[in-house]
Amino acid sequence: MGELKADVLVLGAGMVGVSAALHLQARGRNVVLIDKHERAGEETSYGNAGLIECASVFPYMFPRDFSQLLKYALNRSPDVHYHLDALPGFLPWMMRYFLNSSPAGALRSAMAALPLIQRSLSEHEALIEEAGVPDLLRRTGWIKLFRAETSLAKGIRELERDRAYGVTGDVLDAAAIAVREPNLSGDFAGAIHWPAPGFIPDPGGLAKAYAALFLRKGGRFIAADARTLVQGDGGWRVAGPNGALVGRDVVVALGPWSDQIFRPLGYDIPLRTKRGYHLHLAPSGNAVLHHPVLDSDRGYLLAPMNRGIRLTTGAEFARRDAPPTPVQIERTLPMARAMFPLGDPIESQPWMGSRPCLPDMLPVISRAPRHKGLWFDFGHQHHGLTLGPVSGRLLADMITGQSPFTDPKAFSVERFG
Structure with a gap:
């Protein structure tokens, strides 16, 4: 079996991962989207209230x-x-959540997220138009x-x-x-x-429409186990059904399962x-x-x-x-x-x-500090649908060396030490 090479492997085909793949693709990157399911949007991105919450500051x-x-x-x-x-596993996290929920902490998180919230609907509108699914936005x-x-x-x-x-x-x-x-x-x-x-009357359908757009533009979507990720001389490798999937960069966008990647790599992120x-x-x-x-x-x-x-x-x-x-x-x-x-x-x-x-109710959109070519895009709490496309834009700007539209420091993984 041979190798399938790409510039970037994106792990996770929910709204966050598909959006990151589209933005990287738009910047000229050759992207392979990887998920355990054969279709996008089968997990958390399917089961939400369908709101693009541009009013939730x-x-x-x-x-x-x-x-x-x-x-x-x-x-x-x-x-x-x-x-x-x-509760024993949750109590330390809940204490951090409580402390971050002080008036000052809530304001700090709100102001950090505000540039993402303000652009959330317009980023969706652009992708919905390009995907040709205007009926999925009310x-x-x-x-x-x-x-x-x-x-x-x-x-x-x-x-x-x-x-x-x-x-x-x-x-x-x-x-x-x-x-x-x-x-x-x-x-x-x-x-x-x-x-x-x-309002999106079929959130899972919207993720699938974005994935279909990604495929029409030349992207590749492969069902594989992201937990097989390893770092090698040529970058990052995932075991695919017909051989290794290899990318110079890899984006972890596995939502609630992201810990299955970052913990074995030695990152202590309070997800x-x-x-x-x-x-x-x-x-x-x-x-x-x-x-x-x-x-x-x-x-x-x-x-x-x-x-x-x-x-x-x-x-x-x-x-x-x-x-x-x-x-x-x-x-x-x-x-x-x-x-x-x-x-x-x-x-x-x-x-x-x-x-x-995460305990400050902000996502991680960040370069991993100890591994070359490893990027994080997860922890969007109740707003994965809302923030998927705008997070994808911010991450793609960072990966491709473009000037990001907002300071990404508040979303750095290094805020947790």
Whole structure:
């Protein structure tokens, strides 16, 4: 068997990896995209809420309200669930997450991510146009519902804070909610409609469309085991089905599985996963959902996907590979049925995926300091769909020696020592 040589091997064909491959290809690099699946977007990139969150300036930080923390500690909350046996491994990471979630830490992370957030939708728009899939982008924005006056007031304060960074939002009363979503039922104190974010009704399909564009432009996509990666005289090698895949550079974009590469190479990066679940259901009768809607006080979101109404959950803290425990679906499904007329489930079992998270809620987009030609592009927490293309641009600028559009220092792996 022979060798297949390229300039760059990209490990992982989720939204982040496919986007990096496209941007490297656009800069003249010969790229091989590698994934354990034969199709792109089969893991975390498939199972999200479908939002290109160009209005989410501040990331999801650790709560500091005692009553909320107590509710989470009792493990009865619909939006957060944990496995008791996973806590010993999670506690050091959660302490770092807590410390980074101070007001100063949250602002620091937000300002670092702001250049990526601001360009996130335009980067997708360019790729969607080039891929020829305009039907996969809806410009509806999304709606955040509040059942309590206190949570509505907090949401309005956060909106006013975010307006300073160019974010727009409309505060809705009960009548305005009914105009935008006439099939919703519930006692809502109010809502905020964020009009700017894009909505993708088939996130996995969008990753596949980008991969198809990559192939049309001469890229190669090969199913192989990224864990076989080794460094050799000619660069980096992965065992392929018909011989070695060899590249001068390699990009680790394996999301929650990136530790399977960086740990054996000696990098101690505090990557953990927040698991999440979704279930598609048919709408009942002629009911229509026009926007993704977040029931913020109850911790679930409904999104009008092509496949059906997707019920998505909050975070589950568990070992990445532990068996699924979809208790959050069980807790939120009756609430969701009371809010919107849902029919039968489309799948027999809920889907489960993992979000790759770092304790400062910023990704690693960086050169590896101790290995020539090794690059990292992972840890995009809840925003892998949002940040995939813009992260790919930043990484491709760095690899090809071009001036990056923003200072990449905040995303360096060396921030962890």
